[in-house]
Each structure stands twice: as structure tokens, then as C-alpha cells.
Amino acid sequence: MGKIKIGFVGVGGMGQMAHLSNYAVLREECEVVALAEVRPKLAQTVANRYGVPQVFANHEDLLNGAQVDAIVAPQPYRAHYAIIPDILRAGIPVFTEKPLSLTVEKGEQLVRLAEEHRVLHMVGYHKRSDPAMEYARKRIEEWKASGEYGKLQYIRVTMPPGDWIGGADAPLQSDDPYPHSSMESGPEYFSEEQTRELDSFVNYYIHQVNAIRFLLHEPYRITFGDRCGVLLTGESDSGVTVALEMAPYQTTIEWHESLLVCFEKGFVRVDLPPPLARQQAGKVTIMKDNGREPSSYEYPIMPNRSAMRQQAMNFIAAVQGIRPVPCESKEALEDLKIARDYIRLMQQYK
Structure with missing residues (x-):
């Protein structure tokens, strides 16, 4: 796999500072082709700043309307259970922030979904x-x-x-x-x-x-x-x-x-x-x-x-099959x- 197409689900403060700003400059490795953000003005402002061509109102619309090889979803961890299962069921490799979830029980569900659908779920322990x-x-x-x-x-x-x-x-x-x-x-x-x-x-x-x-x-x-x-x-x-x-x-x-x-x-x-x-x-x-x-x-x-820039590089390399991710969901559990x-x-x- 060559250069990969990445979609972003959430471009708030951490989404921009810790993640999007790092992926956007890795032009030889990836291209950010779509973003989903429930705040429409913020979505368009960020898309204009980073040259992201497709903007969606939510993660479901992005999954249905964009062709992506991987998704970066820097959501608050207590929102993972409502968003990440849909991405895993779609079979798209996904990166989320730490921790995997709030509870062991919801974390077990996410691990089980990743294993059932044989899809990569990297958890963002940037250190x-x-x-x-x-x-x-x-x-x-x-x-x-x-x-x-x-x-x-x-x-x-x-x-x-x-x-x-x-x-x-x-x-x-x-x-x-x-x-x-x-x-x-x-x-x-x-x-x-x-x-x-x-x-x-x-x-x-x-x-x-x-x-x-x-x-x-x-x-x-x-x-x-x-x-x-x-x-x-x-x-x-x-x-x-x-x-x-x-x-x-x-x-x-x-x-x-x-x-x-x-x-x-x-x-x-x-x-x-x-x-x-x-x-x-x-x-x-x-x-x-x-x-x-x-x-x-x-x-x-x-x-x-x-660490944030290297983390982006590590996720891209894992999606490309070049090397394993630093921390998958099973270990994050x-x-x-x-x-x-x-x-x-x-x-x-x-």
C-alpha cells in the first residue's frame, strides 16, 4: 500500500493540535481527504485551513460518503462506545485517543469487535x-x-x-x-x-x-x-x-x-x-x-x-503493513x- 487516504472524525482542540496538524504535513505518506464534525462552522473552518476536500456532519455520513483507508477519531474516551463500533464494523482501521474507554466492560466490547472484524484499532498512548x-x-x-x-x-x-x-x-x-x-x-x-x-x-x-x-x-x-x-x-x-x-x-x-x-x-x-x-x-x-x-x-x-508526529507516522506505517502499532486495543484493555x-x-x- 502506498499513500493512504485518511478521514478524521472530530476536529476539536485535541483533534487539531495533537493529530490533524501532524497528519497534514505527512504528504508523502498520507492525504487527509475527509472530516466529520458535528459543529458545522468549525468543520468548514478547519477544512479550509487544512485543505480537506470533504466535510460531513457526523461519522455515519463519512462512512457512507467517503473512500478512506483509515480513520483518526480523537473523541473524548467516554464517547468511544457510541462511535467506534460503527467504524470497526465497517472494517476500517481506526486510531482513538487514550484510554480505550472508561470501563473494562465497554473496553472488552471494543476489543471483541476489532477481533471479530479483523480490523486494526490503535489506542493513542503517544508516549x-x-x-x-x-x-x-x-x-x-x-x-x-x-x-x-x-x-x-x-x-x-x-x-x-x-x-x-x-x-x-x-x-x-x-x-x-x-x-x-x-x-x-x-x-x-x-x-x-x-x-x-x-x-x-x-x-x-x-x-x-x-x-x-x-x-x-x-x-x-x-x-x-x-x-x-x-x-x-x-x-x-x-x-x-x-x-x-x-x-x-x-x-x-x-x-x-x-x-x-x-x-x-x-x-x-x-x-x-x-x-x-x-x-x-x-x-x-x-x-x-x-x-x-x-x-x-x-x-x-x-x-x-x-511523540505526536511519530505517533501519526506509526499509525500510517501500521495501516500500510510496514510495522505493528505501538499499542492495540487488546493491550490498552x-x-x-x-x-x-x-x-x-x-x-x-x-
């Missing part, structure tokens, strides 16, 4: 596509295979609240009223308060829950959560300890997100930029001290390419199970 994360994962796997720096022992992810926009330009807007949309309900076994807590957790920290598994390259389970909601710890299938520091402090004009992967005789650290920072990759620090050679630090240089278990664990303090 997996950051060049620094890709580089770190490769080095971690090399160390695990060689044993030169001992066993993998500990992974810590820290993400205090901060300036996640990182100076990105504001999206195009209109005076269309914001549309009412049906939103996924919480699980039947959770109270309204627990559903609010679940919604907040998956909105803010599901990226980090997923990133831990990406660097571990194996499943893990929760073992502890502090009553203040600052620290979550767990253990992998092979016995590696993991920790997620959610909000030990906050910043107002910076972004402090880091991932530390510790072996017995060294570590790999990644410091990530704000999620919407333009064409800026993370930074990697590697410390080695195997006792046989002089200890050292490495600071490999990453390309000037953001595991994040929802972690989130569910965390909320259940926190209930003990109520």
Missing part, C-alpha cells in the same frame, strides 16, 4: 512513540538480554501536574454551540463517587500506567496505593517493583515527567517534554557501572520530532483493569 521512549525501550531490552548490568529491579514514573500545553498554538474555534453527546456511564459495581475517581484517574494517569508496561515489556499488578492518592506501587510477573508518583508536587510553567528504569548496575532515565510541545522529543540519560569498566553517563541525541483495581484498592480508606 510510546516518543523517540526517547523508543530508544530507551531498545536499550532496556538489550540490557535484559545481555545481563551485563544485572537484573531489572525497579521502574518509577513521576508525573506531577504542570504545563502540558508547552506553548502550542491555540486551535481554530467557532461560535457553534458545544454539542451534547451521550457519554459512557460508570460500571454498575461503582458508586457515583468511585466513577468520578475512576474518570479522573484514567484521564490524568492512564498514560503512565501504560508506559510502565511498555518499559517492563510484561504485565504487572497493583500492590499498594496511599490514601492521599500520590503513590501507586505494583509488581510485575517476574518480580520487578514499579511505582507511579502521581502528584508529589505541581508546577505552573514547566512540565516534569520522568521515567527511571533501574538495573543492578545502571539505569536508563527518560525525561519527557509537555505532551503538546512542537517537534520536541524526550531526553535520555544512561548510567552504566558494571564494576569492570569505568562508570559512565551517556546522553544520546534524539531527533527533533515530537489491561490499563483499564489496573485503573479498576486501583479504585477498588482506594475504597479501603473510605
Whole structure:
């Protein structure tokens, strides 16, 4: 497959800043041929700005009226259940934002549909596509295979609240009223308060829950959560300890997100930029001290390419059959199970 034709379902703030602006410049790899947006003025404004020839009022009209090879549907995750099944049943590869859904049950339905129709469903954990994360994962796997720096022992992810926009330009807007949309309900076994807590957790920290598994390259389970909601710890299938520091402090004009992967005789650290920072990759620090050679630090240089741009490239390559996607819906379902278990664990303090 050569250059692919892409349709967009939803071109609001994140749809523009994180996704459409990146696909629109990948002219050798793809062409954005259609968009669906329920706000008509915004739809036409965005189509004019990005040169999108076909505009539709909703995803059903796009499915019926446009010829596309793949769809990017950056909807709020609680709206996935009302839109994504139609795309999967149409057999069109689709990209959605994180998380897969709010609940494990709706997530299971989406996974089942993707499998039944044998269609690709990529979930947008963009941190997996950051060049620094890709580089770190490769080095971690090399160390695990060689044993030169001992066993993998500990992974810590820290993400205090901060300036996640990182100076990105504001999206195009209109005076269309914001549309009412049906939103996924919480699980039947959770109270309204627990559903609010679940919604907040998956909105803010599901990226980090997923990133831990990406660097571990194996499943893990929760073992502890502090009553203040600052620290979550767990253990992998092979016995590696993991920790997620959610909000030990906050910043107002910076972004402090880091991932530390510790072996017995060294570590790999990644410091990530704000999620919407333009064409800026993370930074990697590697410390080695195997006792046989002089200890050292490495600071490999990453390309000037953001995780969002690389994520778009990864989705296109997956649709073309060039390489697997960073995270399919089946794996993304595991994040929802972690989130569910965390909320259940926190209930003990109520």
C-alpha cells in the first residue's frame, strides 16, 4: 500500500493540535481527504485551513460518503462506545485517543469487535512513540538480554501536574454551540463517587500506567496505593517493583515527567517534554557501572520530532503493513483493569 487516504472524525482542540496538524504535513505518506464534525462552522473552518476536500456532519455520513483507508477519531474516551463500533464494523482501521474507554466492560466490547472484524484499532498512548521512549525501550531490552548490568529491579514514573500545553498554538474555534453527546456511564459495581475517581484517574494517569508496561515489556499488578492518592506501587510477573508518583508536587510553567528504569548496575532515565510541545522529543540519560569498566553517563541525541508526529507516522506505517502499532486495543484493555483495581484498592480508606 502506498499513500493512504485518511478521514478524521472530530476536529476539536485535541483533534487539531495533537493529530490533524501532524497528519497534514505527512504528504508523502498520507492525504487527509475527509472530516466529520458535528459543529458545522468549525468543520468548514478547519477544512479550509487544512485543505480537506470533504466535510460531513457526523461519522455515519463519512462512512457512507467517503473512500478512506483509515480513520483518526480523537473523541473524548467516554464517547468511544457510541462511535467506534460503527467504524470497526465497517472494517476500517481506526486510531482513538487514550484510554480505550472508561470501563473494562465497554473496553472488552471494543476489543471483541476489532477481533471479530479483523480490523486494526490503535489506542493513542503517544508516549510510546516518543523517540526517547523508543530508544530507551531498545536499550532496556538489550540490557535484559545481555545481563551485563544485572537484573531489572525497579521502574518509577513521576508525573506531577504542570504545563502540558508547552506553548502550542491555540486551535481554530467557532461560535457553534458545544454539542451534547451521550457519554459512557460508570460500571454498575461503582458508586457515583468511585466513577468520578475512576474518570479522573484514567484521564490524568492512564498514560503512565501504560508506559510502565511498555518499559517492563510484561504485565504487572497493583500492590499498594496511599490514601492521599500520590503513590501507586505494583509488581510485575517476574518480580520487578514499579511505582507511579502521581502528584508529589505541581508546577505552573514547566512540565516534569520522568521515567527511571533501574538495573543492578545502571539505569536508563527518560525525561519527557509537555505532551503538546512542537517537534520536541524526550531526553535520555544512561548510567552504566558494571564494576569492570569505568562508570559512565551517556546522553544520546534524539531527533527533533515530537511523540505526536511519530505517533501519526506509526499509525500510517501500521495501516500500510510496514510495522505493528505501538499499542492495540487488546493491550490498552489491561490499563483499564489496573485503573479498576486501583479504585477498588482506594475504597479501603473510605
